[in-house]
Amino acid sequence: MDFNPSDLQRMLLDSAERFLADRFTLEHRRGLRATADGLDTEAWSTFAELGWLSLRVPEALGGLGGTMADVATLATALGYNCVASPFTSSVVIAPTILTGADQPQEALLEAIVGGTARVALVHDEPGDRYAYDKPRGTTAALRDGAIVLSGQKLLAVDAPSASHLIVTATIDGDLALVLVPSDGAGIEKSPYPLYNDQRAADIRFDDVAGGTLLARGAAAQALLTQALDLGRIADAAQMVGSMEADLAICSAYLKERQQFGQPIGKFQALQHIMADMFVATHQARSILYAAIASADADAAPPALARMVSLMRINLAEAYQVVARQAIQLHGGYGITDEYEVSHHYRHQLVLEKLYGDVDHHQRRLAAL
Amino acid sequence: MDFIPDPSLDAFRHEIREAINADLPTDLKEKQIAYAGSQNEPEDSLTWMRILDKRGWAVPHWPVEHGGTGWSPMQLYIFNEECTNAFAPDICWGSSHMCGPVIYTFGSDAQKERFLPEMRRGDYYLAQGFSEPGNGSDLARLRTSARREGDRYIVNGQKIWTSSGYFAEWGFFLVRTDPTVKPQAGISFLMIKMDTPGITVRRIPQLNGESDLCEVFLDNVEVPAGNLIGEEGKGWSYAKFLLDHERTTSSFIFFNKREVARARAIAEAETQDGVPLIRNPVFRDRLTRLEAEATALEWSVLRELSKEEFKYHPTAAASTLKVAGSRLQQAICELEMDLLGARSLRKFAYDAHDRDAAPLWPDYSETVTPRALVMRASTIYGGTLQIQKGIISKLAFDL
Numbered sequence: 001m002d003f004n005p006s007d008l009q010r011m012l013l014d015s016a017e018r019f020l021a022d023r024f025t026l027e028h029r030r031g032l033r034a035t036a037d038g039l040d041t042e043a044w045s046t047f048a049e050l051g052w053l054s055l056r057v058p059e060a061l062g063g064l065g066g067t068m069a070d071v072a073t074l075a076t077a078l079g080y081n082c083v084a085s086p087f088t089s090s091v092v093i094a095p096t097i098l099t100g101a102d103q104p105q106e107a108l109l110e111a112i113v114g115g116t117a118r119v120a121l122v123h124d125e126p127g128d129r130y131a132y133d134k135p136r137g138t139t140a141a142l143r144d145g146a147i148v149l150s151g152q153k154l155l156a157v158d159a160p161s162a163s164h165l166i167v168t169a170t171i172d173g174d175l176a177l178v179l180v181p182s183d184g185a186g187i188e189k190s191p192y193p194l195y196n197d198q199r200a201a202d203i204r205f206d207d208v209a210g211g212t213l214l215a216r217g218a219a220a221q222a223l224l225t226q227a228l229d230l231g232r233i234a235d236a237a238q239m240v241g242s243m244e245a246d247l248a249i250c251s252a253y254l255k256e257r258q259q260f261g262q263p264i265g266k267f268q269a270l271q272h273i274m275a276d277m278f279v280a281t282h283q284a285r286s287i288l289y290a291a292i293a294s295a296d297a298d299a300a301p302p303a304l305a306r307m308v309s310l311m312r313i314n315l316a317e318a319y320q321v322v323a324r325q326a327i328q329l330h331g332g333y334g335i336t337d338e339y340e341v342s343h344h345y346r347h348q349l350v351l352e353k354l355y356g357d358v359d360h361h362q363r364r365l366a367a368l
Numbered sequence: 369m370d371f372i373p374d375p376s377l378d379a380f381r382h383e384i385r386e387a388i389n390a391d392l393p394t395d396l397k398e399k400q401i402a403y404a405g406s407q408n409e410p411e412d413s414l415t416w417m418r419i420l421d422k423r424g425w426a427v428p429h430w431p432v433e434h435g436g437t438g439w440s441p442m443q444l445y446i447f448n449e450e451c452t453n454a455f456a457p458d459i460c461w462g463s464s465h466m467c468g469p470v471i472y473t474f475g476s477d478a479q480k481e482r483f484l485p486e487m488r489r490g491d492y493y494l495a496q497g498f499s500e501p502g503n504g505s506d507l508a509r510l511r512t513s514a515r516r517e518g519d520r521y522i523v524n525g526q527k528i529w530t531s532s533g534y535f536a537e538w539g540f541f542l543v544r545t546d547p548t549v550k551p552q553a554g555i556s557f558l559m560i561k562m563d564t565p566g567i568t569v570r571r572i573p574q575l576n577g578e579s580d581l582c583e584v585f586l587d588n589v590e591v592p593a594g595n596l597i598g599e600e601g602k603g604w605s606y607a608k609f610l611l612d613h614e615r616t617t618s619s620f621i622f623f624n625k626r627e628v629a630r631a632r633a634i635a636e637a638e639t640q641d642g643v644p645l646i647r648n649p650v651f652r653d654r655l656t657r658l659e660a661e662a663t664a665l666e667w668s669v670l671r672e673l674s675k676e677e678f679k680y681h682p683t684a685a686a687s688t689l690k691v692a693g694s695r696l697q698q699a700i701c702e703l704e705m706d707l708l709g710a711r712s713l714r715k716f717a718y719d720a721h722d723r724d725a726a727p728l729w730p731d732y733s734e735t736v737t738p739r740a741l742v743m744r745a746s747t748i749y750g751g752t753l754q755i756q757k758g759i760i761s762k763l764a765f766d767l
Contacts (some may be wrong), residue, residue, distance in 0.1 A: 127729050129640045129709050154728055155710055190726075195737060202728055259506040269754040316427040327744045331504050331752065332529045335575050335745045342575035344673050346741070359640075359650045362708075 003289065004092035008066070009073040010079045015050055016077035024081045026340055037161035037191070037198040039086070039118075047087075047328040048115025054232075056095040057109050063095070068230060068295040072237035072288065074201035080239025082343050084198040084350075086118050086158035088234040096227040097166055097177060105179065108164060120182075121227070122203055123231040124155045124274060132228060133225035138205060138211070140169035140176045140324070141349035147171075147178055149186075153203045157354060160191035160199040166214065168224065175221050177214040201228065225301060227356050229308045233291050235351045236315050242286050242344045242351075243319060245352075246326040249340050250274060273325050275359065280318040287311045303368050309361035316358045319348040357358050373442065384450045385647035390656075391419050392456050400455040402731065404718060404738035405578040406745065409415035410493045410532035412457040419489025420459070425489050427464045433580035434472050434480065441673040445616075462494030462531070463487035465617065466610045468558060469542040474598035474606055483538075483559070495536035495562060496510040496529040497584055498607065504529075505755050507542070508551040508604060510588060514558060516593065520546070521558065523589040530747070532571045533582030536562050542603050555603035559595040566590070576738035577718030612696040612748070615686040616669045618750055619693035621662075622739055627700045628662045634707045634732060647709055655704050658696065665692050667761060681763035694753065695744040704732070712737045 005013060023043055032038055047053055055071050057063020064070075071092060071239040077085055090112055098105040098112075098119070111117035125137050138151025149167055159165060159182065180187070186208040214305045215223050251274060254265030264270055287310065294307040323345040327334030336340050356364070396412055420426040421435075429444050439447065468487050471479055486492065503510045512525025523543055530539070539560050546554035562569070567591035571579040598606060635646040636653055647653045649719035671678075672685055705712045716726075716734045726734075745751040761767040 072460075124710070127639070129638070131641070134641070152728070155714070192515060193715045195741070197715075220614070231393065259503070260505070261506075267754070269757065322763045324744065328747060328753065331748050332499070332581070332745070334748070335742060336581075337575055338571035342741075345744075350713050353713055355710075357709050358704065359648065363727075 005073060009070055010247075012052075012073050016052075016074055017080075019050070020077055020081040020083060024083045024342065025309055026082075026338075029082065029084075029343070030337070033064060033193070033197055038084070038193060038197055039161040044085070044118075045115050045217050047085075048113065052087075053091055055214060056092055056099075057113055058099060061099065061104065061106055061109050061316070063109070065178045068233055071230075071234055072292055075234045075237035076241030076244070079238030079243075079347070079351075082196075082340065082347050084196040084246065086161055086198075087121065088119045088231050088238075089120050089158040089162070090325060091235060092234040093121050093227045093231040094164075094166060094297040096230055097121075097152060097214060097223050098179075100223045100226070101177070101179075103212075103214075104221070105212070108179070108315060109165075109240075117163045118161055118180075119164045119166060120156055120159040121231075122153045122156040122165045122167045122343045123224075124153060126152060126154050127339050128154065128324050129355045130218060130272075132224065132356075134172045135173075136168050136175065138167065138169040140171040140178050140211065142171070143209075146209055147176075147203040147213055149178055149180065149208040149211055151205050153205070155200050156198055157194070157198065157200045158205050159189060159201040165203070167211070168220075171213070171216055172236075175224070176216045177220045177223060178211040179214050180208060180211045180318070184210050196281075196343075208212060217249060217343040222301065225305070229297060229301075231306050232308050232355050233288070233295055234310055235354060236284075236291065236311055239315050239319055239351045240281070240349050242284060242348050243322040246322050246344050250277065250326050250329045267289065268330060273329060277322045277325055278315040278356045280321040284315050284322075285320040287314045304365060306368055308330055309365045310354075312352075312356060312361045313358055313365075316352050316361075319352055377442060377446060381446045381450065384447050385454075385596045387423060387425075388450055388454045388456060391423070392416075392454055393419075396457060397455045400457055402701050402735055404576065404716075404735040405580060406530075406576075406742045407580075408457040408738075410460070410535040410580075413460045414490040414493060414603050416457045417488075419458050421489050425474075426459065426490060427468060430465075430468060430484075430488070430556040431472060432470075434484050445673055449625075452626055454523070454564050456685075459494050460487075460490065461546075462536070462540070465560075465613065466496060467494050467611050469541070470597060470606045470610050473609065474557075476604070478594075479559075479597060481662045492534055492537035493535050495530045495533045495539035495582075495584070497541035497560070498531055500526060500582075501528050505752055506625045507607070508555070508629075510542055510544060510555065512541065512543050513547065514545050514556060514591070516545065519593045521591045521593060523558070523586045523591055524561065525586050527584040527586070528572075528581075529582050530582045531571075532561070532580055534571050534583050538562060539584070542607055545603075547601050549601070552604040552754045553601055555607075556593060556600045557597040557603040558608045559589050559597060560586075560589065564589050564591065573745075574742060577715070578738070578742065604651065612686065618686070619665055619689035620668050620697055620746070621666055621689075621693065624662050624665060624693060624696045624700060627697070627704070628655075628658050630657070630732075631700055631704045631707070634704055634736070637730065638707050638709075644739050651707060652704075658700055658703060659755060661692070661699075665689070665696060668692065684764035685759050687751075687759045687763075690750065691753060691760070697746045698740075698743045701736070701743040704736040705739070705740040708733055708736060712740075 018082040054063040055066040059065040186206040188204040257264045291307045291311040326341040333339045417426045428437040432438045514523045515523040541558045545556040566587045570583045570584040572581045573579045638645045
């Protein structure tokens with residue numbers, strides 16, 4: 001075992017830390033709220049130039065063929081700088097599905113690597129609560145040899161800035177994964193921000209033609225599960241990065257802020273809060289490693305599912321300690337939009353609740 | 369011991385409920401049900417006070433000679449509970465619970481005559497100018513100065529966390545009138561009109577999208593000396609008096625009881641594979657624990673109201689209500705949010721109600737998350753959780 005970064009990871013981390021800290025200042029991130037789709041397009045081009053978008057694309061298809069450990073290295077840096085981006089969708093979830101499809105989507109993968117395409121997973125439907133193995137109300141029908149999609153989707157994360165959508169649907173009683181360009185006729189998107197300023201959309205499909213069937217039946221379910229589990233690891237790594245930022249920000253604040261004639265960090269009550277945050281964050285990074293190890297060893301799906309769900313349960317509790325106490329340590333400043341800690345809280349809150357909450361993962365563990 | 373409430377209170381509760389039902393405008397009530405912020409819009413407080421004042425109920429806890437009702441503590445408790453359950457806006461606490469009591473206890477007759485009727489009628493909103501950027505928990509070292517020049521004070525400094533400061537016509541400020549004595553002894557209590565030249569108010573954007581809290585900058589603000597309440601140098605004891613005045617309000621017992629019921633309603637409405645979440649053991653467990661905690665809190669408040677003889681310092685009991693109540697507020701609002709799962713994550717515009725544009729989303733999805741986010745402040749304002757714990761260990765146990 002070696003928990004120190006490899007040369008590639010060191011390089012990734014160095015370039016990421018420099019670029020992200022310079023670019024994604026609090027002011028810049030707040031400014032992105034005014035954009036139509038929340039995307040920093042210039043920065044996304046830089047992500048492409050730095051090779052980040054090719055991490056999970058196999059070498060044979062023009063990518064770096066990196067491990068989830070490589071992905072997590074970058075994702076923690078994104079989280080540390082509180083960057084809400086379509087990273088998990090376009091760099092982890094979509095490449096997993098597009099690579100594993102019956103016909104690997106080489107051209108689209110190339111466009112993702114080049115930064116010109118972004119792909120969102122469109123799964124949730126009204127009435128769903130983390131229903132990842134339930135029949136879809138959205139239908140895919142074969143008409144004159146072409147796929148036609150119809151149905152109502154909810155909360156499609158990263159869809160507003162996506163060029164393509166991977167839509168889950170029912171085809172002759174089977175689950176289908178269907179790829180469509182996001183601007184096709186019959187697609188109606190209602191976009192909105194999430195609390196970390198990441199964007200999502202409710203999407204209505206009315207007889208949308210031009211779809212490509214990526215996978216169906218058991219293969220589609222397996223691919224969806226794998227993509228989501230890897231996505232959960234990427235989001236978890238961002239949470240860990242964000243929690244580690246809270247440690248740095250709060251420890252500096254406790255040394256700087258004076259009350260009762262001394263830095264507030266001299267008060268044992270606050271020292272113990274800081275220590276609890278440290279323990280929770282340390283443990284969170286450890287269980288992240290456990291899940292990465294499972295993914296990078298190509299563990300059997302149930303083994304990966306178990307490790308990922310254990311990780312997500314641990315992180316859901318850890319972030320409550322870290323992000324909430326980070327606000328508490330800042331007093332009134334903590335609840336303003338003008339200090340970093342409230343942004344990290346909202347970012348971690350969103351990441352914790354996407355693709356399954358504690359209840360979902362407990363039920364999944366019980367069913368394994 | 370007699371644990372049974374006086375049965376005559378049932379009739380009183382009935383009377384209050386009927387009156388509120390008759391008086392509370394539907395639009396005000398609906399706005400309050402769907403409110404995403406920490407309290408309510410300040411203008412709604414004034415509207416409600418004006419309505420209550422017609423029955424003589426705007427400030428029921430004040431002494432009768434200043435417009436109070438003379439109700440017993442249990443009657444006041446019932447009145448406040450009924451207002452909260454009806455989703456009435458809060459009244460302006462700056463006037464009713466803070467500045468008003470200081471004025472009727474320590475003010476001159478002229479000041480009582482000048483301020484109390486206006487405050488009672490809801491003529492204007494009152495801002496609190498206590499905390500400063502460098503002095504929150506350590507309030508006694510506040511630095512905003514008031515220098516006496518003839519018949520006026522010249523005030524310079526900066527205040528922060530002033531609720532609805534942008535809307536208030538008057539503010540009550542703690543200022544340093546004597547920098548030479550020990551910090552607590554040099555503080556005075558000053559009424560300042562918020563449109564006085566030299567005052568600048570900035571609204572602070574908060575994490576839930578609202579911007580009710582304000583910074584107040586005071587630059588050579590001239591204040592008539594007659595606006596000093598009580599004696600110069602006694603401001604600290606007045607501030608302590610008002611913070612101690614209403615021991616039970618910091619429990620937010622009525623909010624907590626109402627919201628735990630709302631959490632239950634959401635748990636009944638939200639489903640997992642067609643089964644209401646109230647039947648999911650994870651969520652049912654969380655809800656019933658909070659219901660137990662709210663019940664305990666209610667009886668802690670009743671013990672306080674009925675003047676139970678208490679072997680510890682009374683302020684330790686007040687801090688207990690604050691500690692338990694503020695944690696409960698957070699836990700309930702966060703349960704409401706968690707019940708929605710990923711659907712709690714959508715950020716609706718704070719001011720414009722998007723609900724008509726979002727028919728696929730339940731009404732409450734618009735408000736539970738912003739409320740849960742801003743509820744992080746409940747363990748910060750009015751003395752942080754850590755300050756409260758320090759008070760308890762010191763006053764109850766002399767540690």
